[in-house]
Structures are given as structure tokens and as C-alpha cells.
Amino acid sequence: MSASVAISGAIRTPLGEFWRRFRRQRLAMFAGLVIVALAASAVFAPWIAPFDPSAPDYDNLLDGPTLLHLCGTDAYGRDILSRIIWGGRVSLTVGFLSVALGGVAGVVIGLVSGFFGGLIDSVLMRLMDVLLAFPGIVLAIGVVAVLGPGIDNVIYAIAVFSVPVFARLVRGNTLSLKQTLYVQAARSIGVGKSALMLRHILPGAMPGVIVYASLRLGTSILTAASLSFIGLGARPPSPEWGAMLSDGRSFLGVADHLTLFPGIAIFVTVLAFNVLGDGLRDALDQKLR
Amino acid sequence: MTPLLDITDLTVAFATDGAPVTVIHGLDLAVASGETVALVGESGSGKSVTSLAITRLLDYTGGRISGGRIAYTDAQGAVQDLAAATPQTMRALRGPEIAMVFQEPMTSLNPVLRVGEQIAEAVRLHQGLDEAAALAEARRLLARVRIADPDRQLRRYPFELSGGMRQRVMIAMALSCRPRLLIADEPTTALDVTVQAQVLRLLRGLQAETGMGMIFITHDMGVVAELADRVAVMQHGRKVEDGSVGQIFAAPQHPYTRALLAAVPVLGALSGQTLPRPFDIAGTKLPPQDTVRDETPVLEITDLVTRFDVRRNFRLRGRVHAVEQVSLAVRPGETLALVGESGCGKSTTGRSVIGLETPTSGMIRLDGDDITRSTAASDRRLHREIQFVFQDPFASLNPRLTVGFSIAEPMRTHDIAHGAEAERRVHDLLAEVGLTPEHAQRYPHELSGGQRQRVCIARALASEPRLIIADEAVAALDVSIRAQVVNLMMELQRRRGLAMLFISHDMAVVERVSHRVAVMYLGQIVEIGPRQAVFTNPAHAYTARLLAAVPVPDPARRDRSLDLDDSEVPSPLRALSDPPIVRPLIEIGPDHFVARHSVGGRY
Numbered sequence: 068m069s070a071s072v073a074i075s076g077a078i079r080t081p082l083g084e085f086w087r088r089f090r091r092q093r094l095a096m097f098a099g100l101v102i103v104a105l106a107a108s109a110v111f112a113p114w115i116a117p118f119d120p121s122a123p124d125y126d127n128l129l130d131g132p133t134l135l136h137l138c139g140t141d142a143y144g145r146d147i148l149s150r151i152i153w154g155g156r157v158s159l160t161v162g163f164l165s166v167a168l169g170g171v172a173g174v175v176i177g178l179v180s181g182f183f184g185g186l187i188d189s190v191l192m193r194l195m196d197v198l199l200a201f202p203g204i205v206l207a208i209g210v211v212a213v214l215g216p217g218i219d220n221v222i223y224a225i226a227v228f229s230v231p232v233f234a235r236l237v238r239g240n241t242l243s244l245k246q247t248l249y250v251q252a253a254r255s256i257g258v259g260k261s262a263l264m265l266r267h268i269l270p271g272a273m274p275g276v277i278v279y280a281s282l283r284l285g286t287s288i289l290t291a292a293s294l295s296f297i298g299l300g301a302r303p304p305s306p307e308w309g310a311m312l313s314d315g316r317s318f319l320g321v322a323d324h325l326t327l328f329p330g331i332a333i334f335v336t337v338l339a340f341n342v343l344g345d346g347l348r349d350a351l352d353q354k355l356r
Numbered sequence: 357m358t359p360l361l362d363i364t365d366l367t368v369a370f371a372t373d374g375a376p377v378t379v380i381h382g383l384d385l386a387v388a389s390g391e392t393v394a395l396v397g398e399s400g401s402g403k404s405v406t407s408l409a410i411t412r413l414l415d416y417t418g419g420r421i422s423g424g425r426i427a428y429t430d431a432q433g434a435v436q437d438l439a440a441a442t443p444q445t446m447r448a449l450r451g452p453e454i455a456m457v458f459q460e461p462m463t464s465l466n467p468v469l470r471v472g473e474q475i476a477e478a479v480r481l482h483q484g485l486d487e488a489a490a491l492a493e494a495r496r497l498l499a500r501v502r503i504a505d506p507d508r509q510l511r512r513y514p515f516e517l518s519g520g521m522r523q524r525v526m527i528a529m530a531l532s533c534r535p536r537l538l539i540a541d542e543p544t545t546a547l548d549v550t551v552q553a554q555v556l557r558l559l560r561g562l563q564a565e566t567g568m569g570m571i572f573i574t575h576d577m578g579v580v581a582e583l584a585d586r587v588a589v590m591q592h593g594r595k596v597e598d599g600s601v602g603q604i605f606a607a608p609q610h611p612y613t614r615a616l617l618a619a620v621p622v623l624g625a626l627s628g629q630t631l632p633r634p635f636d637i638a639g640t641k642l643p644p645q646d647t648v649r650d651e652t653p654v655l656e657i658t659d660l661v662t663r664f665d666v667r668r669n670f671r672l673r674g675r676v677h678a679v680e681q682v683s684l685a686v687r688p689g690e691t692l693a694l695v696g697e698s699g700c701g702k703s704t705t706g707r708s709v710i711g712l713e714t715p716t717s718g719m720i721r722l723d724g725d726d727i728t729r730s731t732a733a734s735d736r737r738l739h740r741e742i743q744f745v746f747q748d749p750f751a752s753l754n755p756r757l758t759v760g761f762s763i764a765e766p767m768r769t770h771d772i773a774h775g776a777e778a779e780r781r782v783h784d785l786l787a788e789v790g791l792t793p794e795h796a797q798r799y800p801h802e803l804s805g806g807q808r809q810r811v812c813i814a815r816a817l818a819s820e821p822r823l824i825i826a827d828e829a830v831a832a833l834d835v836s837i838r839a840q841v842v843n844l845m846m847e848l849q850r851r852r853g854l855a856m857l858f859i860s861h862d863m864a865v866v867e868r869v870s871h872r873v874a875v876m877y878l879g880q881i882v883e884i885g886p887r888q889a890v891f892t893n894p895a896h897a898y899t900a901r902l903l904a905a906v907p908v909p910d911p912a913r914r915d916r917s918l919d920l921d922d923s924e925v926p927s928p929l930r931a932l933s934d935p936p937i938v939r940p941l942i943e944i945g946p947d948h949f950v951a952r953h954s955v956g957g958r959y
Contacts, residue, residue, distance in 0.1 A: 248751035252812075255710045256766045256819070257739025270756045 088350040095346020098339040109155035118146035120153040120306045129322040139324040150306035151332045157307040162288040165225035170280050173233025181241030195231035203228045211299045221300045225287045240272035274351035285340035308333050360569040361387040366424035368409050380593045392570040394584035398834040402593035403573045407539045412446045451482045455535035457526050459542040465514040472510030475529050482533040497528040520551035541573045548697035550905040577620040578907030589613045601911045619836040621864035623906045630888050634846045635839040647689035647850050652724045654823045654855040656685040660718035662708045676929050678704040680879040681938045691856040693870035701879040702859045706825045740770045743816035747828035749808035753800040759811050760796025766819035785814040806837035823855040863906045875899045885948030895950040
């Protein structure tokens, strides 16, 4: 009743509708801006970072924050701010790639599983259950142990443990969307299986996937940092945030800024992705009226 | 004497992104004790908002009373202005003074609490009785709303009850505190006609016993004629006419009231005619629908059986016999109506034809060719030549696709047209169903209910089918829109020689559209024959019961149905060892067949 009053004049597309609602989420908008800024600083690191991230400054070892080195220097006299900016390249790449890989694989598995049901569903879902049964970090350690340490393998490891959650999420959505009248209507027209899945079911499942991907990005960055921290991820000279934490651990109490600033970087990034995810959920979840 | 409720100059507004939208403009309405006032209007006319304003449940929906006075005289004789009452005052009034019954009895009952506990809770809160006394009172209330075996029903959960029973439970809850004003918001809209008749009679009886005032919100003029003392007609948030029920029906003053009454399908309007005829809209008389061609039936179903297994703990516990040995045929240009109440298997029959359900046995022929065995080729043909129109047009359109895309989908799927050619055809189809090419760019949520159903019909026509299965296709539409859509379907039938399987529970609409009628009961066809024969001379007890329950939009004929059959329709769920008996159909007139078997214990 009020809907018929509200819709007048301009055509509203689902995308426009999403943007209209998302814009009202001030905090999520801010989080989105933070992420854009982080990504931009990572991309343009060579021009933004004040120093070479691996150039030592032997005059300033373990210096606290100064006007010259805004976040201080580490045990080799490397500028921590520059390392964080460069490290953002590693962390964000790991986050985006692992979520993209795991998300795509999970979405495909979930869609196929939910749509066809039966034996395919049982086999795929038991497989996912096996993966889900391991605590994420243990699974990642296992994968890295098999593939060997290194940042590429960290991406695969994190992707693997993202797959089952995406698969579960999409399978659930597929099961309920499969029952909607518009999917039945499409069936009654004779629309083929692939078109049913890709045109009628997948778009309906995507809002959930997008929201979850955003939350998952935070978790993935955190996991990558953890793996680096225990020496299974990025190798020492690399300015990865977890590796920086690991380096700084020996100087806790002597030079706290070694762990403080990379920690803040991780915290801010993960928080921003989570806030963004919540905002996306509020903007996307609401049914089109 | 001061009236129980006296609304003067009520204005209600809802907050939106921009300026607040006023949905009720200066409404005046009065209700006396023992009086039933029907609030009539189409969707969006503000009748439900009015009821929310009276109970001030409006405060929880984002709406606001922006002006006017709602004077309510309470049991002590004190007059209170509900428009200005505090939440505390309102909470004390809701229940003991003012009670509400809503449209959807399933969602207004708490699914995890037993029926008895829910009624007892209302009793405990407002009458201060202890647990045992409250339960006893709940049992008494259930008996009062004519629920058989109240002791057993008290312990059941809402999902175990039928729709009619749930609505009676809601009424029992509303009455638990002996309210002096009952507001019923479309309480029978979701119910079958025979159940609706039972609930209406119950409400009338209860009102006579308690002397409460009643506001009855409905869009169904037949129900109004059955129940109301006075009628207020609303349109776009304004009251356009107000008068006694006799006045409104005999001499409607406002053009909108007249249009509303003219659009109401009246059962028996075509009783002297063999052929169906479209509604007379705006005074134009359309010719009878002489479109039936005596050719090979487009669709022929023989002994169709569809059963659903019910499993619990991996063991087969029973079967739902949704469709049992149904045979029917539809010829080109013919409309066969499949009527019956919810759960009788009429929808399942339609869905089995197009493969949305898998038939257990039987044969389906399309133009004489057996297509029961689903192959890729037969499926293609089936999905191209038979199209389905669903009850809910909004839910059957993908909300993420434009209307044009949805209409073009059958063309793409069946390789009929692509690109610019498809676009041209979409525009033609939109014009054919009375929309404009601009609508192709819209999304379903931007259209009204009637427009959406037109889009669904356009989509159904896109593959140039020979048969359309319309499953309650007009049931969700407002009366005036319903008449338009029915006329559109009949016009398309005439123009394209379409055959139609018209699945409906609305006997008055069925009388308008159908050449032949098949009545279904518990999965079986109990009577099938020419429309005129079935309607004027129903041979089966169930057909007669169905026809008798239809509310007549004529207040003068109100008290005709005092000995209505109050029994519940039995469940189609049966034990494995207990298959239903299908009685053969006996010919009792030209093309008129009837099954001789028992209904509700009678033959």
C-alpha cells in the first residue's frame, strides 16, 4: 500500500535500489572509504611510501615514532610506515585472491549441490563437512605443510578453508530459491537447467555471497597474518603484516611500536571489512518491495 | 445514546524518504454497540490502516495519526480519545475493550505454543485467573466458537489445525476478554467458501449473544451483504459513501460504489444462458463466448494419479492422494473450469500436466499424442504449447529481471525469436494485454497487481501456446481488476482460439468464464459437465454444498443458509493399506457425469 505510493516516476533498478539504501549506512560507507584508501595506498605504494621498505637506516635502529619515521623503525632501521604500506599489497592480495578462489569454488559447488540434490548433493556436502570439521587455521597449516611455505600456498590454503562455508551458504539459498514461484514459473516455460541456475537462482543467492565475501576478507587477512606470524607464510624480508608482528615479538617491552603499528593495520583492515559486510547485509538483504 | 466508537476527521500519514504521505484523509465513522459496520474498498484504500489507527497498532508500523479524534466510550461510560491515548492506556484497552482478528490465521498464532496455552494466556492477562481456571475458560471458548472436541484441540499446535479452525481459534482469543468492539480485518479472505460461510455465521451468532460492536473490513461485497448493518465505502483513503446495507446495495450514490458493485461477479447471473459471457464493463455488452471448436482435444488426461509419499524416520508412513484417477479433456477454444476447495487436488492436477509434479500413473495427451513419458522432445513441445499462469503474479515474476526480459524468456527458450524481433514481439504482447511498450523496462515491483498479472499472461502467450492453465489466476486481484483480467483472458481466447483449464475456487467467476465445469473433492472428480447443467442442476451433494456457501451480494437474501453443513473436509492423507475408493462417473444428462459416493457421511 505504501509501496504503491512510493513508486512513482523513475524506474528503479535493483542496483540503484541497493545504492540508495547503502548510502544511508554512514558507518559502512566510511568503512568502504577506508578500504578504498588502503587499496589505493597499496597499489601506489612506490609513490606513497616515504622510504624503501627494505632499505636499512643504521643511524635509527629501533627508533620510536619521530617526524622522520612516523611509525618508527625496526631492528634494521627500516621505516615501519613504509613497510606497512608495502605490506598492504601482500595482505590485501592474499585476502582478495583467496576469497575469490574459495568463493568461486564454493558458489559452484553449492549451486550444483542444491540444484541437483540427491547423490551429488550428499557426496559434495559430506566433502564440505570434512573440510568444515577442521578448525580453519589447522586446515591452513595442513595445506601449507603439504604444499610448502610461501605466500602463494597461503592463498591456496585460505581458499580451501573458505570453500565449505560459501558452498553451505549458496546451497541453502539455492534450496529455498528453487521453491520460489518464479523459478517454478521458469520451469513451466521450459527454461533449461543452466539458465535456471545462472539466471534465476544465482542472482538471488549473490547478495548473501557478497556480504559473506566481505566478512571473509577480514578473516582471510587475519589468517594470512597468523600463518606468517608462525613462519609458514611470507618469508622474513617481506613486509607482510603478520611477518612484521613476528619480527617485533622479540622486542616486546623494548620497542612496542614494532608490533603496535602492524597490529593496528590488521585491526583497522579487518574491522573495516566487517563493518562493510554488515552494511552490505542491511542494504542487500531487504526484499525488493 | 452515544455510539461506541465515533471517529471524526481522522487523518493518518506515513513517513517516507521524502515528505510524509497521507493515506487517510479526514475520515468520519461511527459504530454503535451490537452494530456491524463493513469497511469496504480495494487494496490501498486505507481500510486496514483505519483499523490500525483505532487500535493504535499503527504506532508500530511507522504511521502517525496527524489529525482528528477517535472517541471511544468504555465499559464505565467514560469517553476517551484514542488518537491521543498513551501506550499504557491503549494496552489496557486492547483485549478487554477492543479486540482484533486478522486475515492470516497461521501467522497470527504463535507456532511453538499450543492453542490452549495461547488462549489461556490472553485470559490470564486480562481476567487475572490462575492457570487451571484460564485453561478451563479456554476450553469453554473453543466450544463457543463451535470447535468439536475442545479438550483435544486445546493440546494441538496451530500447524495441526485447518485454516478454518485456526481462524476460529483466533476469534476465540479475541473474544476471550469479552471485548465490546471487535475489529475483523479480512478474516475470511484466506478461507474456502464453505469455511467462510461457517465463520461468518459464527461471528453473526456471537455478536447477537454478546452485543458487541463490529468493524468488518473486506473487499468482498458478497460478505458485506451477508453480515453488515451499515457500509462505509473507501477509496484512496477517503470515505466516498456511507449508508445502511440496504441503501448501498439498492441505490448506490457514488460512482465508485456503483462501479464496485457492478464488478462483483454474481453467482447465477448467467443461469439462463448456455455459453459464458464476459463481464459488462462500462455498459458495453460483449457477445457470448462461442469459441469452442469440435476438434481433437488439445489436452486429454486419462486416469491421472498423483500421490505424495509421507515419510517419517526414513519409513513410509502414508500417502497424500492428491489426484486420483482424474480424466478430462479440453477442446480448442474451450474453457474447462476445475473447481473445489483447498487441498482437493485441483492445483496438483494442473501442475502434474506441465511436469511441476510427477504423476504416479495415467496418461496425458497433447493434440492426441501421448506425452506422458517425458523425453526431451515431448518436454519441449509441452512447455511450448501449454503455459501456466499462477495465482500470485508478483511471486511468479523474477524480481531481478525486467518485465520485458521475463516476457521474452519463452521466446528465447523455444528459439522463436531473438534480439530486435523478440523486442518487437514483447511490445506487441504488452499491447495485446493492455499495457504499453514502456512497461517492458519496468521491474515487477513497480507495477500494480493487475498489471503484473497482465505481464504474466503476456509471458504465457509468448510461446504461442494452445492451452493456458490458469491456477487461481484472478483470485488475488481486486474485484474491478478481476473483471478486467477475466475479460482479457476471454478476449484472448476468442482471438487466438486458446483452450483454457481454469482452476478456481470462485464459483461466480467460474460461471462467467467456463464452458464446462469439473468439481473436485479429495483428489477425485465428483461431477463434470456443461456449466449450465452443473450450476443449475448440481447432482452431487458436494457441488450443491459448494454452491450454497457462496455469499450472495444481496442483503435481502441473507438468512437463507441457516442449516449449512458444518463438517470439515477429511484429509487426503491416508495409510498405506487404505487406498481411496474411486467411484465411476455415471452419465445423468448430456455430457453431464457425476460420481456416486459419500460426502461428509451423506450420499
